[in-house]
Amino acid sequence: MIDINERFSEKKNFFNRLIFVYIFFACLFLYLIYKTFSLQVSSFTDYEIASLKNKTREVLIQPRRGIIYDRNGEIIVNNVPSYNLIINPSAINDLDSTLSDIKKIIDLSDLEIKNAQDNFSLKKKLNRELILKTNLTNEEIAKFEVRKYRYSNLFIAERYTRENMYPYLFSHSVGYVGSINEEGLQDILSSQDLKPRETIFKYSNGYLKGKTGLENIYDKQLRGFFGKRIYEVDANGRFLEEKETIDSIDGKDIYTSLDLTAQQVAYNELNNRRGAVVAVNLENGAILSYVSSPSFSVNDITNGLSQKEFNKLLNDNDKPFFDRAGQGRYSPASTIKPAIGLFGLEKDLIDWQYTIDDIGFFVLPEDGRIYRGWRKDGHGIINLQDAIIESSNTFFFSLAYQTEVNELIEYLSNFGFGKNICLDCFYPDKGLLPSPTWKMNTHNFGWFKGDTVNLGVGQGYLSATPLQLAYYSSFLANKGSLNNFSFVQNNKDVIRNNFITNNIHDVDWKKIHESMIGVIEDPKGTAGRLKNLKEYIIAAKSGTVELVSTETKEDYKIIREIEGNRDHAIIIAFGPMPNPKYAVSVVIENGESGGSVAGPVAIAVLNSLIKE
Amino acid sequence: MKKIIDSLKSGIYFDHYLFISITILSLMGLVFLYSASDGNATTVIKQSFFVIFGLILMFIVSQPDPDFYKNNSLIFLIFSIILVLLTLLVGKEVNGAKRWLDLGFFTLQSSEIIKIALPVFLAAYLYDKTLPISLLNTLITLALIIVVANFVRIQPDLGTSLVILIAGLYVLFLAGLSWRFIGVSFGIFILSLPFIWNNFLEPFQRQRILTLLDPTADPFGSGWNITQSKIAIGSGGIQGKGYQMGSQAHLDFLPETETDFIFSVIAEEFGFIGVCILLSIFFFILLRCLYLALNARDRFCRLTIGGLSLIFLSTIFINLAMVIGIIPVVGMPLPFISKGGSSLLSFYLAFGIVISMATHKKLMQK
Numbered sequence: 022m023i024d025i026n027e028r029f030s031e032k033k034n035f036f037n038r039l040i041f042v043y044i045f046f047a048c049l050f051l052y053l054i055y056k057t058f059s060l061q062v063s064s065f066t067d068y069e070i071a072s073l074k075n076k077t078r079e080v081l082i083q084p085r086r087g088i089i090y091d092r093n094g095e096i097i098v099n100n101v102p103s104y105n106l107i108i109n110p111s112a113i114n115d116l117d118s119t120l121s122d123i124k125k126i127i128d129l130s131d132l133e134i135k136n137a138q139d140n141f142s143l144k145k146k147l148n149r150e151l152i153l154k155t156n157l158t159n160e161e162i163a164k165f166e167v168r169k170y171r172y173s174n175l176f177i178a179e180r181y182t183r184e185n186m187y188p189y190l191f192s193h194s195v196g197y198v199g200s201i202n203e204e205g206l207q208d209i210l211s212s213q214d215l216k217p218r219e220t221i222f223k224y225s226n227g228y229l230k231g232k233t234g235l236e237n238i239y240d241k242q243l244r245g246f247f248g249k250r251i252y253e254v255d256a257n258g259r260f261l262e263e264k265e266t267i268d269s270i271d272g273k274d275i276y277t278s279l280d281l282t283a284q285q286v287a288y289n290e291l292n293n294r295r296g297a298v299v300a301v302n303l304e305n306g307a308i309l310s311y312v313s314s315p316s317f318s319v320n321d322i323t324n325g326l327s328q329k330e331f332n333k334l335l336n337d338n339d340k341p342f343f344d345r346a347g348q349g350r351y352s353p354a355s356t357i358k359p360a361i362g363l364f365g366l367e368k369d370l371i372d373w374q375y376t377i378d379d380i381g382f383f384v385l386p387e388d389g390r391i392y393r394g395w396r397k398d399g400h401g402i403i404n405l406q407d408a409i410i411e412s413s414n415t416f417f418f419s420l421a422y423q424t425e426v427n428e429l430i431e432y433l434s435n436f437g438f439g440k441n442i443c444l445d446c447f448y449p450d451k452g453l454l455p456s457p458t459w460k461m462n463t464h465n466f467g468w469f470k471g472d473t474v475n476l477g478v479g480q481g482y483l484s485a486t487p488l489q490l491a492y493y494s495s496f497l498a499n500k501g502s503l504n505n506f507s508f509v510q511n512n513k514d515v516i517r518n519n520f521i522t523n524n525i526h527d528v529d530w531k532k533i534h535e536s537m538i539g540v541i542e543d544p545k546g547t548a549g550r551l552k553n554l555k556e557y558i559i560a561a562k563s564g565t566v567e568l569v570s571t572e573t574k575e576d577y578k579i580i581r582e583i584e585g586n587r588d589h590a591i592i593i594a595f596g597p598m599p600n601p602k603y604a605v606s607v608v609i610e611n612g613e614s615g616g617s618v619a620g621p622v623a624i625a626v627l628n629s630l631i632k633e
Numbered sequence: 634m635k636k637i638i639d640s641l642k643s644g645i646y647f648d649h650y651l652f653i654s655i656t657i658l659s660l661m662g663l664v665f666l667y668s669a670s671d672g673n674a675t676t677v678i679k680q681s682f683f684v685i686f687g688l689i690l691m692f693i694v695s696q697p698d699p700d701f702y703k704n705n706s707l708i709f710l711i712f713s714i715i716l717v718l719l720t721l722l723v724g725k726e727v728n729g730a731k732r733w734l735d736l737g738f739f740t741l742q743s744s745e746i747i748k749i750a751l752p753v754f755l756a757a758y759l760y761d762k763t764l765p766i767s768l769l770n771t772l773i774t775l776a777l778i779i780v781v782a783n784f785v786r787i788q789p790d791l792g793t794s795l796v797i798l799i800a801g802l803y804v805l806f807l808a809g810l811s812w813r814f815i816g817v818s819f820g821i822f823i824l825s826l827p828f829i830w831n832n833f834l835e836p837f838q839r840q841r842i843l844t845l846l847d848p849t850a851d852p853f854g855s856g857w858n859i860t861q862s863k864i865a866i867g868s869g870g871i872q873g874k875g876y877q878m879g880s881q882a883h884l885d886f887l888p889e890t891e892t893d894f895i896f897s898v899i900a901e902e903f904g905f906i907g908v909c910i911l912l913s914i915f916f917f918i919l920l921r922c923l924y925l926a927l928n929a930r931d932r933f934c935r936l937t938i939g940g941l942s943l944i945f946l947s948t949i950f951i952n953l954a955m956v957i958g959i960i961p962v963v964g965m966p967l968p969f970i971s972k973g974g975s976s977l978l979s980f981y982l983a984f985g986i987v988i989s990m991a992t993h994k995k996l997m998q999k
Contacts, residue, residue: 028932031764031809036927038807039939043923046946053950054912056957060867061905068867075864076880256861256885 077264078254081210081220084245086183086229087272089195089236091281092309092510097191098236100181103225104162106154108137110145112174123175126164129154148260155180155225180225188318190284193344194311194508195277196234196447197319200227213246221250223269226324235277235508238445245272278307278510286629287312290622295339296609297346299491300626303595303602306495306504306515308443310605310626311488313345347443348450350484351608354564355412355547355615356593357433357479359497359533362405364432365420367524373532376404383418387470392418393572395565409536409562410543414478421477426468429476430456435501435520437492438485443506444514452489455482480567490606494593496520497537498560498601500530534560538598540616548592548616554624557631559596561623563615566591587611590618596627603630646695646992650921651984655691655969658914659684662970668877669890669898669972676891676972683974687981694985698993702986703933706750706757713750716743717784724788732788742975744785744793749983751781752800752940759808760933766809774805791838792951792963799947804940808932841961858894859958861886866900866957873904891972893964896956911970915949925991934990941983 060068089098106127113119120134129137133154144151157165157177165177183198185191201209206217206228220228231240248269253262280300287298291314300310317334326334334341343349365371381399383392394400394414400407408416421429434440439454453459457468460482475481485493488506496503501520537560540546548563566589571577580586590612595604605623612618663677663684670676702709716734720743724731733740755774762770778801785794806815830839844856865881874880879901881887890898900908922942929935945968952967954960966976 031932032935034764034809035807035932035935035939038809039923039926039935042803042806042939042943043919043946046943046950049950049954050912050916053953053957053959054909056959057866057900057908057953058905060863060957061869061900061908062871064867065870068864069870071864072868072881075861075886076884253880254884261884 076253076255078252078258078260079218080250080252081215081218082248082250082266082269083220083223083228084247084269085181085223085271086198086245087239087243087274089243090274090276091279091284092277092307093281094276095281096186097195097277097279097281098183098185100224101184102179103155103182104157104177105152105180105225106157106161106165107150107152107176107178109174109176110141110151111148113141113145116141119174122172123153126168127154127157127161147258150178181223182225183229183323185319185323187281187285188320189316190281190288190312191234191279192316192319192341193313193346193447194234194279194284194308195319196236197232197322198229198236199232199323201230205230209244210247212241215247215249220247234447235275235445237447239275239509243272243275246270276510277508278302278305278309279311279508280309280630280633282633283310283626283629284312286310287622287626288314288316290625291609294609294612295345296607296612296619296622297349297487298605298607298622298626299346299487300603300605300630301491301495301506303495303499303503303604305511306506307510307512308506308508309603309630311346311508313343313347313349315339315341317341344447345608345610346487347446348448349486349608350450350452351487351490351589351591352481352483352564352566353438353479353485353490353493354566354589354591355414355479356490356493356562356564356591357476357483358409358412358417359537359562360433360436360493361417361420361429361477362409362536363525363529363533364424364429365405366529367432367522368424368428369524370423371405371420373405373529376402377416377419379403379408379413379415381415383415383422383474385422385471385474390471392471392474397574406532406536406539407545409533410539410546412540412547412563417477418474421474422470424473424477426457426473426476429473430454433483435518436496437489438483440489442492442518443488444512445508446488446506449488450486452485453482479564487606487608490591490593490608491604494595494606495604497533497593498595498604500527501525534598537562548620550617551620551624554621555596555628557597557627558599559594559624559627560598560601561592561594561620563620564591565589565613565615568611581613584611588613590615592616592619592623594620594623594627597631603627646989647692648695648921648925648988648991651918651988652688652691654914654918654921655981655984656688658918658969659688661911661914664876665895665899665970666891666972668879668902669882669895671883671890672877680972680974680977683977687978690978691981691985691988694982695988695992697989699930699934699937699990702753702937702989703757703760706754709750710747710754713743713747714781714784716741717747717781719743721784721788730788730790732790739974742793742973744788744790744797745975745979746982747781747785748793748797748800748944749941749979749986751778751797752804752944753937753986755801755804756808756933756936756940759804760931760936762808764809765811766805768814771805771810771814774801778802778805786833789835790964791835792965795963796944796947796951796965800940800944803943804936807936807939838961841963844961858888858962861888862894862897862956863958865894865897869901869904869907871905873900873902873907876902878902892966893952893962893971894956895971896953896967899970919946922987925987929990930994938987938990941987945980945983 085100088096091097137153140151210217231237246269249267251265252260253264254260283300287310293315296314298310298312301308379399379401381394381397399415400411400413403413403416434454439451441449441451443449460466460468472481476483503518504515507515538558540561541548541551541559548561568588569580569586571580590609592615593606595601605626607619607623609619663681666680667677720731720734725733725735725740732742734743778798782794782798785797861881865887879898881901882890882898887894887897919942922938926935926938929938948965948968951965955962955965966973968980
């Protein structure tokens with residue numbers, strides 16, 4: 022045992038130590054209280070927001086895409102409703118008995134049942150809808166509607182599919198929509214200050230984005246704005262209560278300048294031949310018809326096509342996906358002649374009285390090389406007007422020979438060659454307006470005088486798209502004053518292009534028009550066959566694009582055995598004269614004769630537009 | 634009549650300060666638990682039985698003379714060690730941890746019993762040793778503490794084993810462990826920290842410590858609990874969101890709301906004001922214990938009251954520090970509030986002993 026003194030010192034020792042521990046802990050507790058205070062009072066707002074963020078979940082509401090109309094208000098692309106059968110798994114305990122109940126009125130395939138069984142528990146846990154069956158028939162909808170009272174957890178919801186009413190007609194102009202990858206989605210949503218998250222879809226395909234054509238160019242307007250529905254959720258993301266809905270804003274409708282009838286005529290006239298038609302309204306540069314042939318069904322692309330069918334389209338030799346109207350490059354051939362003639366007049370190299378003796382060919386003085394016309398014996402003594410009507414090559418060879426090539430090229434660019442002349446076309450090609458610099462850079466070869474001579478008849482390196490040819494045609498029709506092309510009516514961004522000239526007067530334009538009228542109306546005209554296809558006067562210039570150079574008609578007969586070697590048929594036309602309202606360009610690959618093959622297509626399209 | 638009451642009073646050992654404050658705390662606990670368990674009446678009724686039984690147990694335990702505990706402390710210790718060993722052999726396994734003994738009517742967490750038995754034994758062992766405590770006695774005591782704590786650690790129950798270790802060390806410290814020894818061993822402890830880190834901690838325990846250092850690094854993994862707990866506490870603000878209105882607690886963002894993280898629920902629903910009220914009751918109990926320890930009749934009583942009250946204090950501290958995110962998540966209930974019979978009963982038991990030590994005066998002193 023310990024004695025009294027020791028007990029006293031022990032007590033004091035204990036006292037000190039216990040107090041020491043208590044003080045130690047008191048300090049720790051003060052720190053805890055300080056920490057709690059800083060959480061609850063100083064940082065309250067941050068944590069309140071974090072707590073609110075925890076328990077709310079925003080679900081996006083997909084907007085409805087705008088409708089696309091033709092210039093007369095006919096619907097081209099619409100949102101067609103389809104009906105889906107949907108269950109609410111959270112309110113269902115026994116899926117199998119529910120499914121067998123449903124099967125009494127609506128047939129479910131094995132795949133649909135399996136899909137329902139696979140997703141049921143997750144959707145139930147999260148309190149989400151489960152789509153049982155898509156695309157219900159009217160009969161199924163009717164059957165369900167009468168018995169609706171028996172199925173409290175079952176309902177039918179509307180979903181849209183994006184459908185082109187004329188799936189083959191507008192494939193290259195209006196284009197198509199498709200699903201979207203994660204990155205693309207992020208871009209779209211961040212442009213609307215949103216983050217990718219769960220979405221209530223209005224389309225059965227999910228997120229949509231314009232992939233080609235106007236659907237792509239005007240994607241932003243057509244798309245609209247996502248809405249939001251705010252739910253209270255638990256930690257598992259289960260929906261507990263709907264708090265607020267901010268409706269989506271539907272996309273804007275687009276009124277295009279396309280003309281359904283003209284488009285149908287052009288498509289039917291091309292009749293699946295490889296080629297393109299572009300027709301425009303001269304007054305405002307609005308594109309009325311834009312067809313590339315052969316075509317494909319945009320609805321198939323948007324709403325599902327098997328890989329096999331897709332590959333078949335992709336590997337088709339006729340390349341249906343290729344937009345010949347905006348991206349196909351063709352030599353303008355003889356259609357260039359009016360422009361060359363204008364250049365001759367501009368530079369005073371010729372006048373309307375100027376003649377040459379066309380003996381059937383032109384000899385290049387530098388090296389004696391022979392450039393042949395299409396008529397073996399030539400056209401005799403011939404002036405500019407007749408040279409256009411009869412399409413004398415020799416006249417334009419010799420005229421081109423006299424030009425300074427860089428001046429000529431600059432002049433031609435006024436007519437839209439080598440330029441993008443469309444405001445809202447989908448990746449339009451600029452064609453090729455060659456120049457000595459270009460040739461040196463790409464072919465590492467100097468420019469020959471012979472290249473200039475070839476330019477005079479639109480052969481050689483020069484190439485243009487049917488869209489550019491339509492612009493060129495319009496430019497001639499409008500006497501050098503023309504808006505940029507656009508697919509929509511009253512496009513505010515259009516620019517009027519005015520031809521800057523000192524030497525071309527109204528009388529010259531009239532003469533050009535007369536010459537081009539003569540192409541059809543004159544007995545010697547190259548497109549005389551078109552005369553009886555119309556009730557109006559129409560100006561035109563046909564062309565035949567040589568793909569293989571041949572010396573004689575006999576040689577051509579040999580090479581034309583292979584279809585791909587045959588000449589392309591090409592024509593530009595405008596009318597009705599004398600005050601033209603519409604211009605058109607037609608290219609038919611391997612069609613051989615501009616006047617008689619491409620010509621009727623152009624006339625048919627103009628007819629349909631003029632008659633309207 | 635008055636005589637009967639007087640004689641009853643003189644025969645009954647009762648500290649109404651502790652009894653009332655603990656009863657209030659227990660009742661508050663039931664109220665909190667009802668919200669924390671999402672209005673689960675069964676849980677609250679079950680807990681109520683433990684509270685009633687616990688209060689009765691506390692009363693009964695406070696009646697015997699401290700000498701009873703002093704003389705039987707070794708038996709208590711051996712009995713509870715057997716329980717712990719038994720748990721290791723035939724215990725019920727939950728989430729990979731064997732901590733519970735299934736007694737049919739009740740699953741006992743045996744480490745909760747030894748948490749009380751060890752300090753009582755140590756007090757009984759050390760109370761008559763001369764000061765300063767000899768190195769031999771120090772080493773014997775330390776060895777015992779480490780062995781017992783280790784039994785619990787391998788269950789594994791790191792939280793409780795830490796409390797046992799701390800409890801043992803408190804008694805040793807209060808009994809007069811030499812300062813020199815403390816200094817030397819503290820130095821050794823610091824130096825051996827890397828060794829402990831590599832050899833004594835399970836990977837998940839290491840992860841918890843790492844998470845604590847930067848909970849945002851992995852908010853949906855191991856940092857989730859701490860992050861959500863902080864959001865719950867912080868979003869409670871000054872006044873709280875209201876009873877049963879805590880979105881963090883009721884929408885399942887907060888884990889273990891009935892046990893480890895019940896404080897977060899209280900803080901979310903009752904705010905800083907609620908936290909302060911709760912903590913003042915804890916402080917009151919602790920200050921009362923301090924007073925009782927200082928006025929206890931002998932060294933054994935002082936050591937026991939001091940040791941047990943410090944266990945209570947440490948448990949509260951570890952729980953709060955854990956949910957606030959100052960220390961790693963170790964699994965520690967909030968005394969008298971968290972769900973769990975064993976923990977609850979062990980503290981009634983502890984305070985029963987404390988009351989016994991404080992109320993029995995030596996006949997000699999009367």
